[in-house]
Amino acid sequence: METTTLHPFEAAGLGLAPFVCVGISEDWFKMADGTKKPGGSCDYCSNGIAYKCHIQSSDGKRFHVGCDCVRKLDRADNRLMNQMERLRAQHDFAKKEAARKEKWEARRVALEAKLQAQRDANGGKTDAEVAEAARQAEAAKNAAALREVNGWILDVLEQIGGSGFVASMCDALQVRPVNTLSPRQLQVLADIYAKHHGRNGSKANAAARDEFDAKISQ
Numbered sequence: 254m255e256t257t258t259l260h261p262f263e264a265a266g267l268g269l270a271p272f273v274c275v276g277i278s279e280d281w282f283k284m285a286d287g288t289k290k291p292g293g294s295c296d297y298c299s300n301g302i303a304y305k306c307h308i309q310s311s312d313g314k315r316f317h318v319g320c321d322c323v324r325k326l327d328r329a330d331n332r333l334m335n336q337m338e339r340l341r342a343q344h345d346f347a348k349k350e351a352a353r354k355e356k357w358e359a360r361r362v363a364l365e366a367k368l369q370a371q372r373d374a375n376g377g378k379t380d381a382e383v384a385e386a387a388r389q390a391e392a393a394k395n396a397a398a399l400r401e402v403n404g405w406i407l408d409v410l411e412q413i414g415g416s417g418f419v420a421s422m423c424d425a426l427q428v429r430p431v432n433t434l435s436p437r438q439l440q441v442l443a444d445i446y447a448k449h450h451g452r453n454g455s456k457a458n459a460a461a462r463d464e465f466d467a468k469i470s471q
Contacts, residue, residue, distance in 0.1 A: 261329060262318075265297055268310020274323070274336040275315075276307040277344040295319040304344075306337050396427060403431050405468060406442060409449050419445070432469050439469060 260270035280293035281303055291303035295318045302319035309315050323337040371379045378386070400407065403426040410423050418441060425434065434442070443465045451457025 258329070261326060262297060262308070262310070267296060267308070267316050268314035269312040270330075271311055272330065272333050273309050274306055274333055274340055275309050277337070277340045278305045278307065278317075279303055279344075279348075280305055293317065295322055297322045304341070306340075308333075399427060399430065406431050406446060406465075409446055413445065413449065432471075 260272070262268065262272055263270045280291065281289040282292035283289045291301040293302045293305050294300065295302050296316040297318045300319065302317075304320050305317040306320055306323050307315065307317050308323075320337060320341060323334055326334055368379050375383050407423065407426050410419050410426075413419055422434075422438070422442065431439075431442070443462055446465045447453075447458045447462040450461035451459075
């Protein structure tokens with residue numbers, strides 16, 4: 254005569270098999286000293302539990318047990334154990350994600366408070382914006398000073414326009430004095446400057462070349 258092994262949960266009077274794990278939740282009791290301990294109890298073994306596995310029987314009964322009690326079923330109910338493990342993994346992942354988002358939000362709020370304090374102290378600007386404004390002002394001041402120093406040759410180059418050497422010299426003369434260029438660069442610039450003022454061999458060309466040399470030596 255064939256005998257059927259009774260499911261442990263059914264034997265405990267928790268309902269009729271088969272059983273389904275329908276969810277996972279946590280239950281903690283916070284102590285006065287700030288620590289916590291499991292706040293729930295297992296309907297199967299009566300031990301204290303923090304993680305509740307919510308089980309439903311085939312006859313509609315609902316109860317909760319600890320994860321360990323589900324794992325102890327082993328081969329008695331592999332399907333229920335697998336359901337529990339999957340839901341536990343989903344629960345733990347969601348918990349970690351929530352903690353990560355909460356931590357990120359706390360950092361965002363703290364940063365915004367810090368930036369707002371800076372704006373209040375700086376007339377509406379953050380420290381970084383104040384520093385950037387100062388940098389830009391210094392850069393503009395330096396550019397103006399260089400323009401005053403290099404304006405005589407920049408005016409000529411900008412009138413000629415184009416790409417290549419002329420364009421590269423226009424860029425270079427925005428950030429450095431003309432007399433810091435290499436001898437070869439200065440030689441080419443001298444030719445350009447002289448030709449701009451007169452054809453080769455003319456008095457205007459020679460005068461412009463002398464003027465170029467005099468300005469470079471200043």
